[in-house]
Amino acid sequence: MGTDSDKKFPYPKSVFFIIGNEFCERFSYYGMRVVLSFYLAKYLGYNESEATVIFHVFVSLCYFLSLPGAIIADSFLGKFKTILYLSIVYAIGNVVLSLGAIEDLKLPQRLFTMVGLLFIGIGTGGIKPCVSAFGGDQFLLPQQAKQFASFFSIFYFSINAGSLLSTTITPVFRKDISCSKDGSCYPLAFGVPAILMIVSLIIFIIGRPTYRMKPPEGNIIVKVSSCIKYALSNKGKSGVVKKHWLDNAEDKFDPVLIEDIKSVLKVLVLFIPFPIFWALYDQQGSTWTFQANRMNGWLPFYTIKPDQFQLINALLILAFIPLFDRIIYPKLAQYNLLVKPLQRLTTGGILAGVAFLVSALLEFKLETTYPVLPKIGESNLNFINTLPCNINITLEGYIDRIPKLILLNENYIYKTIQSKDYTVQIELLSDDNSFPCKSFHEGFHKTDLIQRINLVAKSTEANSVLVVFNKITKRIDIVEPKRPDWLEKAEGDSGLRIVYDHNAMNARWTNVSVILRSKDHSMPPLQFRIMRANNIDDASSERNTTKPGKYEVTLMYYLNLNTEDSNEIPLSEIELLAGGNYILSLAKNQSNIDNSSGHVYPLTLGIHTITEPNSIHMIWLLPQYIIITVGEVMFSITGLEFSYSQAPQSMKAVLTSAWLLTVGFGNVIVVILHTAHFFEKVSYNLLLFAGLMFVDMLIFACMAYAYKTKEVGIQNVKEDFQNDIIGDKSGSKEIHTVGHPNDGLQEEEIF
Numbered sequence: 154m155g156t157d158s159d160k161k162f163p164y165p166k167s168v169f170f171i172i173g174n175e176f177c178e179r180f181s182y183y184g185m186r187v188v189l190s191f192y193l194a195k196y197l198g199y200n201e202s203e204a205t206v207i208f209h210v211f212v213s214l215c216y217f218l219s220l221p222g223a224i225i226a227d228s229f230l231g232k233f234k235t236i237l238y239l240s241i242v243y244a245i246g247n248v249v250l251s252l253g254a255i256e257d258l259k260l261p262q263r264l265f266t267m268v269g270l271l272f273i274g275i276g277t278g279g280i281k282p283c284v285s286a287f288g289g290d291q292f293l294l295p296q297q298a299k300q301f302a303s304f305f306s307i308f309y310f311s312i313n314a315g316s317l318l319s320t321t322i323t324p325v326f327r328k329d330i331s332c333s334k335d336g337s338c339y340p341l342a343f344g345v346p347a348i349l350m351i352v353s354l355i356i357f358i359i360g361r362p363t364y365r366m367k368p369p370e371g372n373i374i375v376k377v378s379s380c381i382k383y384a385l386s387n388k389g390k391s392g393v394v395k396k397h398w399l400d401n402a403e404d405k406f407d408p409v410l411i412e413d414i415k416s417v418l419k420v421l422v423l424f425i426p427f428p429i430f431w432a433l434y435d436q437q438g439s440t441w442t443f444q445a446n447r448m449n450g451w452l453p454f455y456t457i458k459p460d461q462f463q464l465i466n467a468l469l470i471l472a473f474i475p476l477f478d479r480i481i482y483p484k485l486a487q488y489n490l491l492v493k494p495l496q497r498l499t500t501g502g503i504l505a506g507v508a509f510l511v512s513a514l515l516e517f518k519l520e521t522t523y524p525v526l527p528k529i530g531e532s533n534l535n536f537i538n539t540l541p542c543n544i545n546i547t548l549e550g551y552i553d554r555i556p557k558l559i560l561l562n563e564n565y566i567y568k569t570i571q572s573k574d575y576t577v578q579i580e581l582l583s584d585d586n587s588f589p590c591k592s593f594h595e596g597f598h599k600t601d602l603i604q605r606i607n608l609v610a611k612s613t614e615a616n617s618v619l620v621v622f623n624k625i626t627k628r629i630d631i632v633e634p635k636r637p638d639w640l641e642k643a644e645g646d647s648g649l650r651i652v653y654d655h656n657a658m659n660a661r662w663t664n665v666s667v668i669l670r671s672k673d674h675s676m677p678p679l680q681f682r683i684m685r686a687n688n689i690d691d692a693s694s695e696r697n698t699t700k701p702g703k704y705e706v707t708l709m710y711y712l713n714l715n716t717e718d719s720n721e722i723p724l725s726e727i728e729l730l731a732g733g734n735y736i737l738s739l740a741k742n743q744s745n746i747d748n749s750s751g752h753v754y755p756l757t758l759g760i761h762t763i764t765e766p767n768s769i770h771m772i773w774l775l776p777q778y779i780i781i782t783v784g785e786v787m788f789s790i791t792g793l794e795f796s797y798s799q800a801p802q803s804m805k806a807v808l809t810s811a812w813l814l815t816v817g818f819g820n821v822i823v824v825i826l827h828t829a830h831f832f833e834k835v836s837y838n839l840l841l842f843a844g845l846m847f848v849d850m851l852i853f854a855c856m857a858y859a860y861k862t863k864e865v866g867i868q869n870v871k872e873d874f875q876n877d878i879i880g881d882k883s884g885s886k887e888i889h890t891v892g893h894p895n896d897g898l899q900e901e902e903i904f
Contacts, residue, residue, distance in 0.1 A: 170360025184319030218278025243276020431819025501788030539740030732767030
């Protein structure tokens with residue numbers, strides 16, 4: 154049965170438009186943000202450091218612009234018009250970003266991306282402090298207090314539902330649907346969030362006739378700023394030394410306001426170390442996502458995409474908040490541990506540093522699997538032995554003159570050597586007494602067993618070189634494919650291309666392709682074209698990516714250009730692993746027999762790893778995510794609860810804005826440190842952030858030790874906080890300004 158109040162004041166229909174608007178907006182924001190780092194790095198060609206900088210500039214913009222958004226809403230336009238106008242800007246930004254990702258439009262993609270992100274930052278930042286507050290305006294208090302409380306529960310659910318759903322789905326649009334040359338579909342990954350933002354705007358407009366709209370009443374932040382500015386400018390003019398510098402404003406401003414500002418400034422001093430925490434925390438969307446990209450996400454039933462792993466924090470925070478509130482904190486209190494807010498804050502910050510230490514240790518392990526990319530003036534040379542005997546390779550002009558033994562169908566890679574002209578000495582060995590090698594070796598004159606051949610190592614390139622038998626000159630020779638090797642890891646997939654000796658191909662063959670068929674038939678056949686219409690191209694195919702797994706490899710060819718009947722020769726079975734880059738080499742089978750099956754094959758197939766596969770599973774990311782989420786519970790939630798307990802009721806909006814600004818400044822710190830390029834290795838940068846966090850918390854602990862707190866009943870604080878804070882999946886908080894007065898204040902040591 155409803156109460157009299159419920160019957161007299163029915164549940165406002167307007168809030169459902171606001172909730173629908175919030176769901177779509179959060180889907181749009183997090184759906185775009187979750188794939189943004191990869192879009193910048195993989196699609197637009199920025200390196201990881203540059204992509205990280207752009208990502209955090211964008212995030213900081215979103216938080217910095219929340220302050221002017223609140224001022225505009227409270228002082229000029231009102232909440233409805235502010236949300237409406239900025240949502241239009243927001244939607245335009247999404248559309249611009251989506252259009253810029255469409256290759257066929259041939260738009261300046263980087264320019265469109267930056268303009269789109271600017272508009273999105275203005276839109277989402279400006280409406281951030283307005284939507285939940287506008288929802289609160291729809292209720293009459295205290296008559297609708299129960300309905301008011303239920304609204305924020307539903308509002309909280311809509312935020313998390315939108316963000317969790319988009320973080321799960323958008324990476325699928327990005328990766329599993331192909332609409333671009335690189336096999337991705339960023340236009341769809343950005344287009345769906347853009348559509349949701351437009352839907353959000355439409356829902357908000359449709360609800361206009363039902364809204365209760367309050368006129369602008371002025372913004373407390375403007376009043377506080379004006380008071381502080383006036384006090385500073387008036388300091389010393391009267392010739393009387395005031396007890397507190399803010400007292401210089403008492404001739405113009407309300408004494409109650411001045412006392413409230415004094416109180417809140419004491420709390421804001423403690424906010425100074427907070428940005429470092431957010432500098433670490435927000436790198437889940439950049440540094441940690443790039444780290445996940447170099448790991449193996451394969452599961453028996455699904456392959457986890459690197460950007461999807463950010464879901465872990467969202468799921469853990471929902472589980473940890475009640476766990477800590479109801480179980481862990483009460484248990485620790487029995488031993489007088491972490492009972493005071495600033496103790497929890499300090500511990501939370503330290504745990505964030507520990508999470509980055511764990512991430513650095515993982516990165517050290519991952520570095521052993523990373524490809525060695527040649528820089529300017531450097532080159533990689535990958536020698537592949539297609540002969541039936543073992544060979545020795547000596548690179549004359551290279552500092553290491555020790556011959557490198559390359560077994561039959563194996564390879565050896567000279568990594569990051571100086572790019573210049575070399576002479577390679579190839580020696581055919583007779584240490585293999587098998588029939589193919591013995592017979593092949595005996596066919597050479599003694600003077601032809603060693604060949605010296607000139608080749609060029611090209612700057613910044615990795616190139617494969619086939620060691621072959623030239624049937625025309627009857628000597629050992631090399632084949633140099635024109636296309637360089639691709640070393641960058643293929644995210645969750647395997648990279649593959651074919652190199653071949655054209656002399657091994659039958660002169661009657663035309664339109665030759667290598668076909669890969671999945672043994673479990675989980676995907677369509679993959680075709681690599683290597684020769685077309687009898688014209689020899691560059692002795693290699695294009696690089697392609699495919700799912701990890703086992704494949705049957707066949708050679709398909711035509712004997713006549715005018716026929717549709719193809720012929721196939723089975724070659725071998727191969728297994729490709731996630732993250733690995735492979736070269737398949739095709740050469741003349743000198744024995745015409747494949748020893749593994751006994752079948753007669755004219756060609757021999759070799760598989761060579763040029764980039765090690767992702768051997769470390771993403772499951773090893775869990776420890777750092779668990780630790781930083783525990784740190785978030787202790788730092789973020791405790792920090793806001795503590796701040797609300799210490800400041801006057803009238804100053805809560807000031808604290809809200811200051812808290813959001815600490816998030817913005819935290820992202821600025823990431824931008825500064827990544828731009829400075831103190832370290833080239835990611836692992837060292839992770840250690841740098843961990844060290845900063847520890848030093849930062851040491852400073853904060855000293856500040857907290859000297860701080861005197863105002864103690865209030867914990868239940869009052871929690872009710873006030875929970876009515877004022879709507880948490881989203883990132884740990885950053887959406888805040889409105891309705892609450893209960895604090896009373897029963899007394900001073901107590903807090904640390």
